[in-house]
Amino acid sequence: MSDLLSQLTGFFSGGGARYSPDERYMGLRGMLLRTSWTVGDGLPVSAVLMETGYSQEVVTLVVTLEGPVGLYYSSGAAVVGLGVHSGPRTAARDLLQTAPDSLKFCTLNTAFPLPLRGSTRFYLVAPEGVLSVEAKLDDLEHGRHPMYPLFCKAHALIGEIRAVGVAAETPVEEHEVDA
DSSP states (O other): OHHHHHHHHHHHTTSGGGSOOOHHHHHHHHHHHHSOOOOOTTOSOOEEEEEEEOSSOEEEEEEETTSOEEEEETTSOEEOOGGGSHHHHHHHHHHHHHGGGGGGGOEEESOOOOOOBTEEEEEEEETTEEEEEEEEHHHHHTTOSTTHHHHHHHHHHHHHHHHTTOOOSSOGGGOOOOO
16 A cells, blocks of 8 residues: 555656756756657667666666767766777667567656656657656566566666776665665
């Protein structure tokens, strides 16, 4: 029952309104979601954003067909320029190649709320617009949601980012989800 109340509260408060995101983060995020990315290379998805709501902030993984790969934190921290490294570049391409299989689970959006705490929201940029779906992090981690394959590819990319030795102000593994 408390889970339902939490979801209703999130719905009526605008989803991620309980966070206090940095203005630069929100501006960049808005720009990424409102950009008409070029779709090419035979891929129907030109950009993927995977946003996870942790107890204190949101972490956004950004992958685009045009090359940019980065991790953005709602606190204002960011790790960018990762697409120049072969490991992240290859993992990002793999993520983009997997993304079209997930389109059928998404709905077209014109508003882009932050995910609820303990949830992950995927945004897929396609020719018809930005599509999204949100799932509980626990369901994704345990393979109980159809977005699990894309979630795995995104985390493989995060692993490649870590392998490059990139250190962020707030490493992803240090986040905790409120129960």
